[in-house]
Amino acid sequence: MTITNFQHGVSSFGSMVQPMYGAGIGNIYYVCQEANSYVWADVRRKFAKHTYHGDGSNMLHTTIQSALDATVANREDYVVVCTDSSDYDITAALTMTKKGVHLIAPGGMSHCGGIAGNAVRIHQETAGLACVTSTADCAEIGGFFFKGMIDSPIVDLSGTRWHNYVHHNFFGGAVTAGAAIYIVGGAGASYHCTISDNYVMGGYSPNAAQTISGCIGFTSASSGRNLIARNFVVSGAKITVTAGIYTGGVTDLVCDNYIVESVDAALGAGTFTKSWAGSVSTVYINNRTCMDTAAESGGTASTTHCNNWEATSGNTIIEAS
Numbered sequence: 001m002t003i004t005n006f007q008h009g010v011s012s013f014g015s016m017v018q019p020m021y022g023a024g025i026g027n028i029y030y031v032c033q034e035a036n037s038y039v040w041a042d043v044r045r046k047f048a049k050h051t052y053h054g055d056g057s058n059m060l061h062t063t064i065q066s067a068l069d070a071t072v073a074n075r076e077d078y079v080v081v082c083t084d085s086s087d088y089d090i091t092a093a094l095t096m097t098k099k100g101v102h103l104i105a106p107g108g109m110s111h112c113g114g115i116a117g118n119a120v121r122i123h124q125e126t127a128g129l130a131c132v133t134s135t136a137d138c139a140e141i142g143g144f145f146f147k148g149m150i151d152s153p154i155v156d157l158s159g160t161r162w163h164n165y166v167h168h169n170f171f172g173g174a175v176t177a178g179a180a181i182y183i184v185g186g187a188g189a190s191y192h193c194t195i196s197d198n199y200v201m202g203g204y205s206p207n208a209a210q211t212i213s214g215c216i217g218f219t220s221a222s223s224g225r226n227l228i229a230r231n232f233v234v235s236g237a238k239i240t241v242t243a244g245i246y247t248g249g250v251t252d253l254v255c256d257n258y259i260v261e262s263v264d265a266a267l268g269a270g271t272f273t274k275s276w277a278g279s280v281s282t283v284y285i286n287n288r289t290c291m292d293t294a295a296e297s298g299g300t301a302s303t304t305h306c307n308n309w310e311a312t313s314g315n316t317i318i319e320a321s
Contacts, residue, residue: 048060068098093124100139104142162192188220215245229257232257240273244276261291284304
């Protein structure tokens with residue numbers, strides 16, 4: 001699939017990303033920091049004078065939140081964040097409150113998934129706050145390098161959420177005191193949400209041996225039919241992760257994920273208490289774990305596991321436990 005360029009300067013992975021009202025594309029809002037000497041002059045020349053007819057909103061913004069605030073629900077608006085050699089530092093969680101808004105960084109995306117390009121970094125500077133909180137349905141977040149604050153989630157799908165899509169991101173968690181959090185996911189009832197093609201690390205910059213609840217998690221028993229696929233889930237050095245992936249709901253699908261304990265001779269190894277855990281109806285297909293101990297729970301023997309493997313006992317197949 002090739003990258004296609006369009007007259008307004010947006011590159012997309014084979015999709016036309018320009019305003020096409022009624023055809024799935026709403027307004028496009030660009031975000032570029034003024035201190036970004038690499039691209040600011042060019043972006044400003046192209047977009048600074050442009051406003052959208054109807055609501056009069058500016059096409060160009062200097063902060064991500066101001067661009068999100070300019071969007072309109074149900075219009076399928078896009079917020080496109082420009083590459084930058086500096087972080088997009090934030091002191092409050094970015095809030096996505098409007099249905100059908102897409103927050104993307106094309107410069108950070110990769111066709112193969114895994115680690116997002118280090119091109120658009122969002123750095124939370126306030127303890128206890130997520131980088132992004134979504135209280136909207138049908139929201140999309142893709143292409144970012146997230147640097148989380150200590151003992152904080154990074155993307156929080158808050159409340160009852162439908163059809164959120166989180167993909168092609170790097171999530172670097174930070175743990176200093178142990179935390180009952182998941183790096184990405186939600187504690188509310190989530191339905192039909194997809195978390196795919198991400199690299200999720202429990203402890204990105206470890207200070208001391210600590211424990212974190214998990215890397216990816218939908219914890220509510222009321223959740224259902226979520227998809228967690230093709231993610232690289234890594235503990236991080238010195239970190240104990242209670243569950244790499246946790247699904248508490250009904251008929252969630254967990255497939256094609258790689259769950260890896262960090263091996264660091266200098267800092268100390270990281271561990272997973274369980275590679276995955278969840279409800280009896282979660283389905284696990286084609287997952288791989290590389291762990292010192294084989295520890296999985298969830299699902300139902302003979303009905304919910306297919307072609308999952310672990311390295312502890314010579315690449316043995318996992319049934320259920």
